Amino acid sequence: MGLIMTPNRLLNSNRWLSFLESTAQGFQLNMTVTSPQSNFYFKTSKICSRCKTEYPDLTLADIRRAQDKMSNLEEFVTNNGSTCIIVEIPGEIIIFALDCPHCLSNNQLILREKAEIASKILSDFLNSLLEGAIGGERAVELSALRQMNQIVLNFFQGQDNAVSYAFNLVLSALVILLDAKGSWLEYQDGDCEVLLIKGEEQAVRQAVKSKGFLKVEAPLQTGSKIGSLGILEPNNQQRAQSLLPLMAQECTIVFEIQRLFELVQAQFANVLGSLRSGVVLINKNKAIIYVNNSFAKLINKPVKDILNMPISDIHAPWISYITEESKLNEAGHMDFWHNDERDYWLNWQICPIFDKEDFSGWILLVDDESDNHQLQVTVRQAERLGVTATMVGALAHELRNPLSAAKGLVQLLARKQDPVKVRGYSDLILKELDRVTGLLNEFLLLGKPSTISSQPLNLTSLLNELLPLLEGEALHYNTKITADFHEVSPIDGDSGQLTQVTLNLVRNAIQAAGDNGKVTVKLKQIGDWVELSIEDNGPGIPPHKESQIFDPFFSTKPHGTGLGLSVVQTIANNHGGKIKVSNLPQGGAAFAVCLPISKRTSTTIVDIALIMANEYRRFPLEQMLRQTGYTVLTIEDIEDHEQEQLIKYRPRLVILPVSTSKAEVIVKNIWPTAQLLIIEQSQTFGEGDRELTYENLDFLYILKETRNMLKYKK
Template identity: 40%
Template structure:
């Protein structure tokens, strides 16, 4: 017999090929064994010969291609031969028995996605086969046995992760363990009996099946066994005709423990597979699983209700079959978790409000799909909306009551004086009544003007304003106010850029703030006005040396009609705030370090038309004053830079000066030509469309707007949506 034929026969022994088959099945690999003896190569073992699922024959490898890779480098190498992925790994050898190589490929026909990768499983096969090749050649000792058991345990864990509770998991794992026992014990056969105390699970035999059966039935021949129980699981493991009884017994005890662990894990996997649909079905949130190819693979009952379809009609369909605010994340194949709060979902012409989250499912750092969780918050939104309506009614009633109270006093006084005049008694006493009546009427007029300013912006005539020069100009007015309190007022300025302001309105705002500070400082108090700049803003601070703000006062400062003064109207600070907001600024009042209170007014620099534009957060283009103005105020109060326009033509006048990140528009976007103008003028802006009804919803979706906002506006939600949009830029 030639040398290569002799070596090939050695490596084709029944024990070795049986172990190779078990390894191939356990790791879901197509394995081929290559023998090298001298300069000669031969293909020895090839398993499986056909696909275990569909029985399609698996083609042999092309030996010359493999030989080239073996000769070029004696290490693990990945190959791509005619589209087939292969891994070639050396198993070592010796002069007597030659060198061995294993070629690992995927079971491509009817293949399921496997974890770990082909290379990782090929490396495990190399470790295991190299270790057991030594046992086959030289027997084993304690240190080498530990290595072999460690390698076997690794493969066993991989097999468990590959099958995850499928019906053949026990056969796959136990087949591998029984094959290993035959080699490590130099035995003729092995078997395992497993089950619970009440139920016998099964019997698996490896090696000389007939002699093992005879031994089990009548104890014919010598065998070593080990029996172990772990909870309900019972395992009896046996080796027939081992070469070394003592070492075999130690090995059996170790392997029996491994087998009970396998049974326990298998039970957990099967329980999980059985219970998972039940668990997800009981979850209140809608659960949708989407594959990496964008196909819906699972929906629970809550998802059926929310998405308006039955599972059989949704599973297997593209993710677009269940559209929602999360759809863009899946289309873009997001690799990070993305969520949305109180977003719109339209199903069967019905508007729903949802919180949602899309999480990528990663397999070895590669996206395997996405988990979509959706909570239907429509009822919660409706409850909140009802509460807000009730709150608005309460506020309206409170404002109306406060205004009526404030108007009643001067009107009552004027009425009384008119009655006295009408009686024509004591003419000398009623001569001055006309002046008093005019004064009370002026008081009513001023009160109404201030109140109206809170509800809508007055027309402004803005101009570039040097705030330092402006303060010097109104100093006599400020000192006159201070004289009423016998207080001192100081003004400190520095050279700063101009602002864009209406001098008349801004005078009213500064006077209101200074009066408030003087009233807080009291008799012989001190008020300091300081002008400075920070970034692209002018900062005006007004500090007093009064007692400071209590918690109650601090929380109500800008609330209309809230006052701590005996004869105050409670409109001074709200009016000042409205004027500052109308100028694109912001205002805060808080306790100052060291005592007293400090008011800070922040205003943007004047934007000159020098070819440069100023980046701003929001442009509000809404025709309805009662909608535009509150939106401006809410967004400015939240800290956004905001400008506004009543229509598109007015907004276009601002294009040379401002570049908005977000555009909020109403019906102007319903005209196709306007959509085109907006896209061309502000291509980077994210457009929010204010919708009236379902018809508008559909139109806005066709216009591809970023966000739809429905009436009546929820300003808290609007602020959150704008902040989210800005964060995404």
């Protein structure tokens, strides 16, 4: 029996390939299955199980190119511009998986996530199958099969064929696990009778209707559904009798999950209406077609007055994304909104709705966090009062020392007639008074209100400007500074205050690292946050002092004021950010300042910024992109354009005809999150290379690359 179940035999097994077909349909994937050790290729259905359109072609050249260079779960672009991913499973079997381009907007899982789940489930299933064959006993990963079925039902929720796809997996699994001729599931739901078959259909139909066949059946019943699960001519009848009831239980679970989806759909309006969050449905004409009671209460209008109202009549933080017809998921956190003489703070999320590839509208979810905001304000005020009392006491203590010293020197000054000693006392008095002035200046900064001179700011550019100054500071200590700056989204900030933050932290790091030390300044983006971190190889922060490091007047330096890090924390908080400290595993300390990216709603979102001086080439390319459904911003020469005007836009993709370092630097500074497509470079077409120039633009190539980089089709 072990000979039958070798990997190469599996590739030629109709039963195993039927299971792969069921898996592909359930995951909405087109799969091409092959093995480097054979010339065998198997392709699952070319028709998407959800929208019934054809998948893109995967050519033999695509497969060979990927086999030579790619590894497991690595994505690549096929010759026709589609994204494909490689899935490796035991036995040196390789699967190439393609998503349906028409269902991309409806998928809850992206291609990589679906491929990872399919890889794990198929690998676990195949391992169980192969190990069972060798040991003379076949085990089944019921938990893996259950996970697969639940994902399938989630993909197809609301569709009549959802249950069929899930049951196909169960029936296919039974056939290969029990070396059976076929399997079936029959059930009756009221007046409706259903019969699903896998394997040799004619033989199974005869077995279902007649007696005298070698078959095993297990009953199933849930709600109004009554039926049985059966297997025809299993290799081991005793094993079938123990396995079939477990599989029947899986079928019952499938029915229960589907019933829950049906109940939610039947009561959809009641579910939305009972949510605490405000829910709004907006059609593609930007009119409101549904609101629940929570949203009506939020804007203080009856539901009947809101329906058919243009969404633009509600001047709220999300309005720019709808007026600009954004097709992306967007969100806001604690955004301010003034309505009917009242201030609100809102969390919101807006998502586009697609019918296959056609855009239909948006769904908006809104949460009123005004009470939480007021609670936070109250807590901060209480904390501020407590901190103020502590700081005033600490400041009085710190001022007492230099003032007492100055008072004593003045008393000595009155007794001395020697001009030399008088001059010395005068210098000491001035030094102590300078110390008082320094303490008061830093203390005043701590007490400043949280309003800042905020403007869109590119931290990468700011740090590059400060780098020579930081290196100059390091020279005094013979310390080496390393910069590791990544392109990040703009933030709303005060350049002067953030310069002070950077200088304070770098100076502290240089002093901690000491002679021949090393300091690393890093800048990167993590989600909706920009992180500036300064690392040193000094002694680090003593663990028992980490909790006090930001307290006013606390210092680990012999002559430090203890206000520098408090000032840094205050500035970070005033920018809506935070600062954290940690000790590095290799030694030294790391301070990280996290600041939120800019969420200014005045920015206009566009799909493409097309930068091209040649009007005869720019105009037809612009028209082609617009007719395809993309929003386009055209620019003749970015080097001569006013950057204040360009920063008002946020393109997802920038197309440049020529690669010049100056143009690329400008693009990255203004639009750090945008992708860049340079179209004048060698590209492979068929057997040779073509050079894309002004006189030889390949519009089809540009359109394919644009679609691939933007990741969605309008």
